């Protein structure tokens with residue numbers, strides 16, 4: 181029995197690892213991998229040895245000890261007696277809050293500016309160009325600091341609302357815009373059974389139900405249209421589906437508004453958006469919006485003008501051309517860079533400490549690190565946190581990207 | 590065989606990198622310069638003057654150590670540190686010593702592995718408010734917005750004080766004293782709290798210091814002193830006894846006016862002789878020259894002179910000696926004997 185391709189004679193020799201093209205690339209990759217592992221092992225052991233020499237060790241026990249410091253903005257229960265771990269969670273939630281709000285505003289402003297930049301109106305077009313260039317070319321840290329400084333200096337402080345000769349007053353007696361932040365009326369449910377989360381869960385459940393109700397209505401209207409060619413007028417039903425249960429629930433549960441009120445040193449009551457939060461979110465939004473605007477513009481320009489002309493020759497109006505022809509295709513170009521802008525916002529939010537916003541870098545990576553001296557431990561935790569968040573954002577956005585990208589069949 | 594060589598080399602390298610941290614005295618001598626960590630700017634304690642020369646009470650300690658070790662009070666590289674960066678700077682070896690209004694606490698000494706060589710200012714935490722608020726006691730501060738420097742004992746004391754007194758507050762964390770000033774003056778904070786000495790220094794820099802009052806409550810003990818890394822006792826001794834020399838000089842009546850005469854030849858007082866190196870070998874025991882303490886004192890005068898020049902009653906800061914008087918005057922300064 182002879183096979184056509186006999187394996188090379190002589191069996192295994194060390195030299196074939198280099199000379200044989202089938203193995204050569206594996207050999208070098210293997211060597212590179214070993215070198216890499218050795219380098220990391222060296223750095224790791226160097227670190228441990230240095231720590232030992234300095235009498236330090238790696239330990240995460242501090243996470244379960246009382247933090248001892250207070251945090252101004254807390255989305256969950258926290259006192260100075262809570263643990264460092266809880267302080268880290270408070271910080272993480274604050275980071276996520278800024279990131280989500282800033283991503284939202286950056287996207288809205290970015291799309292708006294990006295589309296307007298392509299406007300045929302010379303003034304609008306140039307104004308948007310100026311916006312993009314100004315915000316894109318000054319570091320975001322500078323923007324954060326400028327906005328905070330202007331905020332504190334320009335808006336009246338609570339003391340200016342006080343006394344008979346007050347120089348500042350509340351807007352419509354509902355809102356207070358102070359240098360320490362904005363105060364808004366806070367809705368809550370007065371009915372005893374609906375206080376706390378239950379009331380809000382009821383509202384959310386109702387909204388979901390309305391959503392499906394409205395969809396069913398639209399479907400049946402479409403079916404009628406298919407069958408008879410006439411689409412029944414449904415808009416007042418839709419409105420009713422959305423608002424009647426909502427208003428009824430609010431009345432039954434006793435929706436009330438808690439108004440901010442000047443008491444002692446500060447306004448109390450209502451929703452308080454701190455100056456640091458507003459300055460940080462605002463700066464991150466307008467800075468990143470400039471980049472997103474450019475992505476949007478590039479995405480729209482990537483669609484050939486032939487498409488617009490073809491759509492126009494079919495009789496579509498410019499607005500519909502944008503919505504039905506250009507944007508769906510442009511999204512494919514826009515989404516991937518948008519992911520990295522969201523990642524940038526999340527990572528840039530760690531500049532929070534510049535304005536004293538207590539994000540995770542401020543709590544875990546700031547005060548906890550400093551008070552416990554556990555620099556390596558906290559920095560490793562911080563790295564893990566940002567890595568996880570960034571990878572999750574990428575994953576979610578990639579799923580979305582896959583759903584809008586060209587389906588090749 | 591190859592493997593053991595590899596790991597051997599690795600350990601040697603790791604250990605060598607570790608060992609470089611020891612022997613700070615030799616490092617400083619070889620470098621010809623002392624790296625001294627100070628504040629980012631607190632007039633009276635450490636701040637550059639109009640000519641860019643660092644001046645102040647803490648700066649005086651740095652200069653005395655540089656003079657003792659290198660014979661030159663200007664051989665200092667001042668490294669500005671914030672409340673947050675100071676300990677990392679010291680632990681990493683970026684600075685040889687830290688003189689930055691730093692409170693001696695158990696955990697900093699034991700857990701963070703530093704060695705406080707003494708106390709150069711006995712202090713306590715206080716509150717400053719604008720007079721217009723009409724507040725006369727810290728207990729009336731319920732609901733106030735308070736500016737604090739992060740990474741300090743200040744924020745921990747504050748949390749404890751408000752919690753034990755069952756009153757609420759809104760903390761505004763800031764990084765440096767310089768950032769706190771505009772926030773406080775523009776009214777973004779009602780209250781500024783830090784060490785009482787720091788409050789006096791901050792207030793002195795205001796346009797209208799009279800518009801602000803320091804409340805009577807002192808809510809903590811803040812012994813402020815210079816510190817070095819754990820594990821290098823020789824260097825710790827040098828810094829400790831340089832500070833002690835300044836305090837002893839005041840007690841013994843050695844001043845910058847008479848030190849040239851007193852140090853020229855042995856006099857009647859044996860302790861002064863030992864201090865100034867005209868008798869005995871104290872300098873050699875520290876690994877320094879015989880006139881180490883004389884140089885240290887000549888750098889800026891004795892403790893009392895440095896105090897009066899930078900933060901004393903005749904300066905805008907106007908601090909009285911209080912607890913920081915010599916034990917012979919009813920204060921807490923009491924250095925061990927030079928023998």
Ligand SMILES: N[C@@H](CCC(=O)N[C@@H](CS)C(=O)NCC(=O)O)C(=O)O
Nearest residue numbers: 628629630691692741742765766787
């Ligand atoms: N003694 C406290 C507080 C030290 C502190 O931060 N002091 C302030 C004011 S007294 C300071 O030196 N600031 C100068 C700067 O911001 O660099 C501690 O050691 O934690």
